[in-house]
Amino acid sequence: MLKVNNLTAGYGSAQILNGVSLELKNKEVLALLGRNGVGKTTLLKSIMGIVRSTDGNILLGSKDISKTATHEIALNGIGYVPQGRGIFDKLTVEENLRMGLRSRPDGSDEIPSFIFQKFPILDERRGQLAGTMSGGQKQQLAISRALCGDPKILLLDEPSEGIQPNIVHDIGIFIRELVADRDISILIVEQNLKLIGLASDRFDIMVKGQIVHSGTKDDLENEEMLKEFLSV
Amino acid sequence: MSAYIPYFLNSLTLISILLLVSMGMAIIFGLMNVVNLAHGEFITIGAFTLVVVERVGGNFWLALIVAPVVGYIFGLILERVLIRRVYGNALHALLMTWGLSLILQQVIQLIFTANPQSIKGPFPGAISIFGENYPAYRLFLICFALAVFVVTVLVFKKTKFGLDLRASIQSPEMASVMGVNPAKINAHAFASGAALAALAGVLLAPLTAVTAYMGLNYLARSFFVVLIGGAGSISGVAAGSVLIGGLETFLSYQIPVTVAQAAVLILAIVILRFRPKGILPA
Numbered sequence: 001m002l003k004v005n006n007l008t009a010g011y012g013s014a015q016i017l018n019g020v021s022l023e024l025k026n027k028e029v030l031a032l033l034g035r036n037g038v039g040k041t042t043l044l045k046s047i048m049g050i051v052r053s054t055d056g057n058i059l060l061g062s063k064d065i066s067k068t069a070t071h072e073i074a075l076n077g078i079g080y081v082p083q084g085r086g087i088f089d090k091l092t093v094e095e096n097l098r099m100g101l102r103s104r105p106d107g108s109d110e111i112p113s114f115i116f117q118k119f120p121i122l123d124e125r126r127g128q129l130a131g132t133m134s135g136g137q138k139q140q141l142a143i144s145r146a147l148c149g150d151p152k153i154l155l156l157d158e159p160s161e162g163i164q165p166n167i168v169h170d171i172g173i174f175i176r177e178l179v180a181d182r183d184i185s186i187l188i189v190e191q192n193l194k195l196i197g198l199a200s201d202r203f204d205i206m207v208k209g210q211i212v213h214s215g216t217k218d219d220l221e222n223e224e225m226l227k228e229f230l231s232v
Numbered sequence: 233m234s235a236y237i238p239y240f241l242n243s244l245t246l247i248s249i250l251l252l253v254s255m256g257m258a259i260i261f262g263l264m265n266v267v268n269l270a271h272g273e274f275i276t277i278g279a280f281t282l283v284v285v286e287r288v289g290g291n292f293w294l295a296l297i298v299a300p301v302v303g304y305i306f307g308l309i310l311e312r313v314l315i316r317r318v319y320g321n322a323l324h325a326l327l328m329t330w331g332l333s334l335i336l337q338q339v340i341q342l343i344f345t346a347n348p349q350s351i352k353g354p355f356p357g358a359i360s361i362f363g364e365n366y367p368a369y370r371l372f373l374i375c376f377a378l379a380v381f382v383v384t385v386l387v388f389k390k391t392k393f394g395l396d397l398r399a400s401i402q403s404p405e406m407a408s409v410m411g412v413n414p415a416k417i418n419a420h421a422f423a424s425g426a427a428l429a430a431l432a433g434v435l436l437a438p439l440t441a442v443t444a445y446m447g448l449n450y451l452a453r454s455f456f457v458v459l460i461g462g463a464g465s466i467s468g469v470a471a472g473s474v475l476i477g478g479l480e481t482f483l484s485y486q487i488p489v490t491v492a493q494a495a496v497l498i499l500a501i502v503i504l505r506f507r508p509k510g511i512l513p514a
Contacts, residue, residue, distance in 0.1 A: 048409060050405060050409075069408070069413075070405075070408040070409060071408040071409075071410075071411050071412055071413045071414065074408070074409055074410060074411040075411050080409050082406070082409075086403065086405075086406040086409065088398075088399050088402045088403065088406065089402065090398070090402055091395070091398060091399060091402070095395055095398075095399075098395060099395065099396075099399050099407070099410045099412075100410060102396070102410045102411035102412055103410060103411030145410075149410070149411065
């Protein structure tokens with residue numbers, strides 16, 4: 001589905017990714033773990049074309065998207081929920097969701113009904129400025145907006161950041177339901193091991209811009225491994 | 233009461249012109265962070281479109297349709313060829329648009345000479361309002377500018393292009409993550425700004441001397457309108473236009489015009505000291 005091969009990238013002269021390779025398979029949830037500053041967010045940004053790679057490639061199916069413009073990557077079926085959510089604060093909830101429709105392959109301008117069924121608060125607050133919502137509601141909006149584009153791949157960067165524990169649990173359940181019900185694969189960067197245990201099929205651990213360890217969610221019980229790579 | 237009507241209507245005339253000129257500048261500044269010092273020349277191009285249209289047998293009404301189209305096409309070409317090369321570098325953008333402004337002024341002067349061009353106004357008469365006669369053309373200008381403002385607001389609020397534009401002004405990166413092509417939105421926004429300024433040029437032409445430098449008079453004022461109102465904010469432009477245009481006209485009746493203009497600019501600086509993002513930022 002999505003293959004990253006020996007990717008290097010960074011900001012100016014600072015190289016952050018030092019030959020990352022990973023594969024996201026069809027209808028799976030892959031978690032990317034690692035301490036702060038190891039390059040997890042940079043990797044997601046590189047996949048989205050926001051940070052340009054300097055070497056290696058990114059294959060979406062058989063197509064190399066490492067030199068593709070961000071808006072075209074979105075149109076090719078990759079949705080992205082950044083750290084901090086990236087909500088358009090001065091647009092209403094409905095306008096935010098309508099922005100998500102821009103990348104729909106079928107060109108539909110109808111907000112999918114399952115969004116409002118899953119998150120009824122978004123329906124109730126359609127006309128409210130998004131910037132005035134709570135952190136949890138903004139996260140629901142950010143994920144819903146990405147799903148409005150009907151992506152084949154969803155990149156989630158720290159969806160639990162600043163969210164109440166009960167909503168984090170809801171997000172975990174929602175991710176599982178999404179993969180079960182829809183033709184979608186999810187790459188999630190997350191620090192919250194409970195959410196990873198709930199939502200993901202397997203994980204990769206990054207250290208200094210490289211993948212150094214991989215495992216399934218059962219391996220999250222391995223305290224030595226967690227201590228070695230994550231200081232948990 | 234009736235003695236104040238000309239004051240009020242003259243204020244509205246200047247506010248209307250500033251509104252038209254500044255809307256384009258606000259969009260360009262808010263979206264691309266480009267201070268376009270050649271924006272005044274779009275006004276000039278609009279006015280000279282009227283000159284050309286009248287010379288080939290057309291009239292004011294035809295120019296009112298042709299000028300925004302000319303402005304739009306000119307803006308589109310300019311953005312594609314030059315402006316997009318300086319996004320992200322405010323100093324380069326400033327120098328490039330300043331150079332462009334000088335070149336356009338000289339080219340227009342070479343073609344049309346330095347003499348003011350003669351224009352036939354569409355309405356020669358006056359209309360009596362509460363016993364005071366006021367030029368019919370100025371009243372038309374006020375109504376027309378208001379209508380253009382309402383249409384612009386509707387485009388901004390109710391169309392896909394407007395939504396893309398507002399999203400891009402807030403976060404160009406997230407807009408492109410949504411699938412919006414930033415190059416396309418920038419080009420059309422710049423061209424739309426040029427079209428609005430060209431439209432203002434046609435409307436302004438019957439009221440002022442049409443020369444290659446006529447746009448300069450409005451460049452600084454509209455820049456202050458945008459700064460005071462808030463870059464990228466249409467409601468901010470309205471607030472800024474009312475403040476700058478209204479105050480300048482009011483003070484011009486009390487003190488010498490140049491002192492009035494200086495006083496308005498000082499007030500603008502004071503406002504920016506306390507509200508650096510403007511009165512109604514985007």
